Amino acid sequence: MPDLSTNSPSVPSDVIELQEKFTTSTAKNQLQMLPQLLDAGLPGIEILMAWLQQQRGSKPTTVTGAVYQALYQSELPPARDYLERELPTGMIALQSSRGIDYTNLQKLLAQQKFEAADKLTTEKLCELAGVDAVKRKWIYFTEVEQLPAIDLHTIDALWSFHSEGKFGFSIQREMWVGMGKNWDKLWVKLGWKNGNNWTRYPGSFTWDLTAPRGHLPLSNQLRGVRVMSSLLSHPAWEEVGS
Known part of the structure; x- marks a missing residue:
């Protein structure tokens, strides 16, 4: 997973700028910026994967749900590989007091x-x-x-x-x-x-x-x-x- 807190040469400067805005914006603005990151292709997907990784362990939000869905629906192999490797059962703890499988x-x-x-x-x-x-x-x-x-x-x-x-x-x-x-x-x-x-x-x-x-x-x-x-x-x- 790339460290997108620095200007990686593999990521265009405009995408880095978008990433910086995404991480500091309100939830409403983050949802509005999501299509732009997806349009950026693999660099945008890498940003979303890195951001989602940082959210693990935190209470799920509307934005984490939207990012997860965007990665899940992506046709780019790295997105699906990441979810299968890191989040095989999603981001919601599938808890049951009666052993029900969700x-x-x-x-x-x-x-x-x-x-x-x-x-x-x-x-x-x-x-x-x-x-x-x-x-x-x-x-x-x-x-x-x-x-x-x-x-x-x-x-x-x-x-x-x-x-x-x-x-x-x-x-x-x-x-x-x-x-x-x-x-x-x-x-x-x-x-x-x-x-x-x-x-x-x-x-x-x-x-x-x-x-x-x-x-x-x-x-x-x-x-x-x-x-x-x-x-x-x-x-x-x-x-x-x-």
Whole structure:
């Protein structure tokens, strides 16, 4: 990994200048500069790899998520080699209190395969709820409170990290609380309802980052408000603000 704190002859001066701005800018400006670094080719990729390496061990942010995604989607071999060598399971700790494996969920989200990730999220929630939930393929609202906070945080962090902070349970809860826990307003804001008409699954949902904030995951939306209410009221979210 090159030391980009000095003027390496392999890196054009304008790219070095961009790197210096990137490391000292606000998150908003860093996101705006990301396309410029990608357009710079391999020197830009090297800058992003070096920057991401420096962020390891720090709390993941919207910018680290965007940089990770940019490297993951890059067609340049050094980017993919770096991620496979240094971050084989991504930047989110895949913690589970019940031995649930979230590796495939991380991969689907990294690949931006949001519809498949949404289905797998439901499967993981069923695994957490128990054998009966796995058999029926959905969870009762009464089972939600027993879901471990550690696992909910892992699932939520994966969704948020790989969506530039746009998707996840905590985002949905923040919106719900901000609307005075008014479900009718929330459904419309999430893009789950248009007037009196519920969004039809799966074709009418938006499975990419053009979706409304909080649009995903669906969280058993088709099963009604009680599951959603239990999920957004889970004690896990008290730890990240009310």
